[in-house]
Amino acid sequence: MNRYRRRTLALELAMIAAALFVGFPVYVLVNLAVRPTSDTSSPIAPTASPTLDNFTQAWQQGALGGALANSVLVTACSVAIVLAVSSFAAYPLARVTARWSRGAYLLVLLGLVLPFQLASLPLYQTMRDLGLLGTPWALVLFYSGLQVPFTVFLYAGFLRALPRDFEDAALIDGCTPLQGFRYVVLPMLKPVSVTALVLNAVAVWNDFFTPLLYLSGSAQQTMPVAIAGFVGQYVTDWNLIFAALVISILPVLIVYFLLQRSIINGFAGGLRG
Amino acid sequence: MTLAPHEHLEDHDRIPGTAPVDKARTRRPRNTPPWWFALPALLLFGFVVLVPSARGVYYAFTDWDGLDPHFSFVGLGNFADMFSDADAKQAIWHTLLIAVSITVVQNALGLALALGVNTAIKSRNVLRVFLFAPAVITPIVTAYLWRNLLGPEGAVNSLLGAVGLDGWRQDWLGSPRLALWAVVGVIVWQFAGYSMVIFLAGLQSVPKEIHEAAAMDGAGPARRFWSVTRPLLAPAFTINLMLSIIGGIKLFDQVYALTGGGPGHATDTISTLIYKDAFTLGEFGYSIALAVVLTIIVAVASTGQYLVLARNERAAS
Numbered sequence: 001m002n003r004y005r006r007r008t009l010a011l012e013l014a015m016i017a018a019a020l021f022v023g024f025p026v027y028v029l030v031n032l033a034v035r036p037t038s039d040t041s042s043p044i045a046p047t048a049s050p051t052l053d054n055f056t057q058a059w060q061q062g063a064l065g066g067a068l069a070n071s072v073l074v075t076a077c078s079v080a081i082v083l084a085v086s087s088f089a090a091y092p093l094a095r096v097t098a099r100w101s102r103g104a105y106l107l108v109l110l111g112l113v114l115p116f117q118l119a120s121l122p123l124y125q126t127m128r129d130l131g132l133l134g135t136p137w138a139l140v141l142f143y144s145g146l147q148v149p150f151t152v153f154l155y156a157g158f159l160r161a162l163p164r165d166f167e168d169a170a171l172i173d174g175c176t177p178l179q180g181f182r183y184v185v186l187p188m189l190k191p192v193s194v195t196a197l198v199l200n201a202v203a204v205w206n207d208f209f210t211p212l213l214y215l216s217g218s219a220q221q222t223m224p225v226a227i228a229g230f231v232g233q234y235v236t237d238w239n240l241i242f243a244a245l246v247i248s249i250l251p252v253l254i255v256y257f258l259l260q261r262s263i264i265n266g267f268a269g270g271l272r273g
Numbered sequence: 274m275t276l277a278p279h280e281h282l283e284d285h286d287r288i289p290g291t292a293p294v295d296k297a298r299t300r301r302p303r304n305t306p307p308w309w310f311a312l313p314a315l316l317l318f319g320f321v322v323l324v325p326s327a328r329g330v331y332y333a334f335t336d337w338d339g340l341d342p343h344f345s346f347v348g349l350g351n352f353a354d355m356f357s358d359a360d361a362k363q364a365i366w367h368t369l370l371i372a373v374s375i376t377v378v379q380n381a382l383g384l385a386l387a388l389g390v391n392t393a394i395k396s397r398n399v400l401r402v403f404l405f406a407p408a409v410i411t412p413i414v415t416a417y418l419w420r421n422l423l424g425p426e427g428a429v430n431s432l433l434g435a436v437g438l439d440g441w442r443q444d445w446l447g448s449p450r451l452a453l454w455a456v457v458g459v460i461v462w463q464f465a466g467y468s469m470v471i472f473l474a475g476l477q478s479v480p481k482e483i484h485e486a487a488a489m490d491g492a493g494p495a496r497r498f499w500s501v502t503r504p505l506l507a508p509a510f511t512i513n514l515m516l517s518i519i520g521g522i523k524l525f526d527q528v529y530a531l532t533g534g535g536p537g538h539a540t541d542t543i544s545t546l547i548y549k550d551a552f553t554l555g556e557f558g559y560s561i562a563l564a565v566v567l568t569i570i571v572a573v574a575s576t577g578q579y580l581v582l583a584r585n586e587r588a589a590s
Contacts, residue, residue, distance in 0.1 A: 004393055012394040018386065019403050022462065028428040029418050043421075043428040044435065081317075089314035092306040104311055111322050113572045115523050117547050118564040119325035121557060122332060125339070126325065145321025148314050177306050206411040208526045209548070224413045228530065231417050238421050245414050256409045260402045263409065267467065268474035 033242035054243035058230070062244050066219075067226035068251065074136050074222055075204045078143035082151050082200055085144070087189055090155030091181055095164070105156065111149030116210070119146075124213055134218030139211055143204050151196050158192035159185075191269070198266030205252070223248050326568075332558055333565045339557035351562035361563065364541040367453060368570070371542065372521030374457045375464075379517050380510075382461060383468025388498075390469065391476045401473065405466040412463065416530035419459045420446065423531075446532050449539040456531055456540055460524070468513045475509030476502065511582040515575060522571050543567045 028043050033054055035047040058064065093105045123142065124133075132138035166188070170180040208224040215221055221229065230244045256263055333351055337344040355361045386404055390397045407415060422428045423445040430442040445455045479502055487497050525544035528534060534541035534549070541549075543563055551560035 004395075008393050011389060011392060012396060015386075015389045015394060015400055016396060018389070019400055022404055022407065022466070024432075025415075025418055025422055025428070025462070028422060032421075042431045042435075043426075044431045085314040085317060089311040092308055092310045095306055096308070100308060101311075104315060107323070108315070108318060111318060113568070113575055114322060114326050115564065115567050115571050116322075117523070117525075117544055118329045118561070118568050119322050121339075121547075121551055121561055121564065122325040122328040123321065141317075142321055145317035145319075148318040149322070152314060177310075181306065181310070202409060206413075208411070208413045208529070209544075212548075213552075224411050224526075227411075227414055227417065231530075241417065242421070245418055248414055249410055252409055252411070253406065256406060257402070264401065264405055264470055267405075267408070268470050 029242055029245060032239055033246045035239055037237070037239050054239050055247065058240050058244040058247060061240075062226060062230045063219075063221070064223070064226060064230075064244060064247055067221045067223045068248075070136050070220055071205060071223040074139045074143070075201055077140045078147070078204050079197060079200045081140070081144040082147040083193060083196055086148055086151035086196070087155050087186065087193070088181070089148070090152045090159055091185060093152065094156040094159035095167075105152075108149045108152050112153065116146055120210060120213060127214055133214055134220060136215075136220055136222075138214040139222070142210055142214070143200075143207075147200050147203065151200060154192055154196050154199075155189065158189065162188055194262055195266045195269035198263050198269075329561045330565060333562040335558045337558045337561075338555045339551065340555075344558070347558070351559045352566075354559060355562065355566070360538050360541065361546060363538055364543050364546045364563075365566065365570075367540060368522055368524070368542045368544075368567075371453065371457055371460075371524055372518050372574075374454075375460050375521040376514060376517040378457065379461045379465050380468050380513050382465040383513065384472050386465060386469040387472035387476055391473055401470070405470050407463045408467040408470075410463070412526045413530050415463050416459060416527040419455075419462075420531050423455055423459075447536055449536050452532050452536060452540045456528055459531060460521075460527055464517070464520075468517065471513050471516075472506065472509050475506045479505045507582070507585055510585075511579075514578060514582065518574055518578060519571055522567070522574060543570075 031047060032043055034050040034052065036049060036051050036053065039047055039049065041047075089108075093101055093108070120142075127133045127138045127141075132141065166184050167180050170184045171177070175183070206224065208228070211222045211225045212228070215225055227244060227248050231241055234240050334346055334348060335344045336347050336350070390400050390404070394400075424430075425442075425444045425447070429445065433439065433441045443451060446452050483501055484497055487501050492500065523544055524542050525548065528540055528542055528545050529548070532540045534545045543566065547560050547563045547567070550556045550563065
């Protein structure tokens with residue numbers, strides 16, 4: 001069944017063709033980004049005189065360095081907070097069968113169906129009153145709450161499938177619940193934590209609607225909003241815009257190719273969790 | 274199921290000659306984490322999601338403009354307006370159309386790719402990494418990339434010209450008839466690999482022995498897929514369909530970047546209309562009423578889908 005036959009070769013070629021089809025836009029992206037503005041030949045023809053000028057120009061004029069730093073700050077802080085509070089909360093919610101625990105868990109699950117468009121407009125007013133509008137901290141606060149339902153759901157599902165023997169033993173050995181969580185439960189949560197880390201980081205990094213609302217008009221931008229602003233400013237200068245797009249994609253793709261196994265397993269992990 | 278120690282430690286289990294078991298400990302033999310562990314997460318969730326959502330539902334019945342502290346209660350007025358608002362009705366229709374199309378096409382392609390990758394081909398690991406790669410790229414960035422590719426002078430038209438299909442060249446995003454499908458195509462391009470990865474995880478959980486046994490019993494490839502693989506893929510279907518339909522219903526970024534809802538209102542979705550009504554027209558009350566409709570659609574779609582798929586999953590296992 002697993003021998004390499006002529007049909008397997010045909011399938012292999014078909015799959016590679018599919019991959020090339022998927023990769024075609026990326027080829028055009030790079031091809032236009034390294035092309036001087038004077039080169040107006042067809043976008044699918046490789047450029048004759050590649051240059052990196054567009055990249056330096058985009059980097060300087062788009063304030064992309066600051067946006068990159070903000071994106072890193074917002075993603076790192078939000079994900080750290082979400083993972084900490086959600087794993088901590090999932091522990092009693094998965095283990096305690098009292099009525100308050102079930103009620104609280106159902107309330108959290110309700111958050112899975114509430115689209116953030118519903119909360120984000122009233123929250124806009126609250127952020128304004130708190131003076132957080134236009135700062136990255138508005139985003140950190142927002143994601144720290146927004147991502148709780150999904151992350152608690154992941155952790156609680158995983159915890160329910162874990163045997164309780166170790167925790168019970170730790171308690172009998174004199175651990176406080178806090179120590180039991182820190183030294184016994186948390187290390188066992190490592191696989192689901194990788195999934196939660198990957199999915200939350202990608203969701204926060206890529207989000208556009210929220211920073212568009214909460215950071216509009218301020219100098220503080222995250223990468224997606226900076227890119228949108230850049231496109232708005234250089235409307236038809238596609239060589240420059242494409243250079244900016246490449247700059248914004250590059251850090252993500254580098255991390256992706258370095259950690260591809262963990263990242264793909266993280267995405268697929270929702271299936272097992 | 275493992276039996277935890279001390280689970281049923283009652284007096285009659287006591288080994289003769291030992292001291293009676295402490296009653297208090299037998300009643301609470303388990304490590305029960307205290308309730309306040311859940312407090313930080315619940316407070317954040319309440320502050321960011323629950324309270325604003327509840328306020329949102331309230332504002333949906335008012336004529337609030339987002340700034341003025343004085344606003345009045347208009348009852349079902351905002352919802353009644355929706356019925357006479359052609360843009361809103363159109364946006365709701367587009368949202369459903371996009372969600373259903375993405376769900377069908379993306380999952381069909383994702384499944385085909387997963388079946389292709391999950392074979393003896395040599396490039397399967399590399400293909401998996403490359404086909405999934407678009408899914409990690411920021412959607413707004415891929416959307417701007419495609420806005421250029423699909424333009425009148427873009428690479429898609431150049432490619433069509435290069436293979437002799439000059440008659441097919443179009444302004445893909447400028448045509449009210451095609452723009453919506455162009456948006457669907459861009460999303461499928463980006464996320465088919467995501468569906469593939471989830472199907473792959475499901476396929477790899479199908480034991481090889483079952484396939485071999487079915488093959489020995491004379492089942493052909495199609496029969497093996499239908500009777501062996503498909504039922505075991507049920508959990509992967511559940512996750513994939515949920516992700517794509519809810520993602521499709523909430524769609525905002527790609528429409529914003531590709532067409533801005535245009536040409537005219539040909540690609541407006543509920544989410545782009547929410548944004549426009551609130552931030553360019555200042556109609557917060559109406560905008561939030563639209564968000565309430567969005568919530569209801571998401572809730573109905575996900576509950577309905579969950580019930581149907583949970584039943585299939587039970588039937589399959």
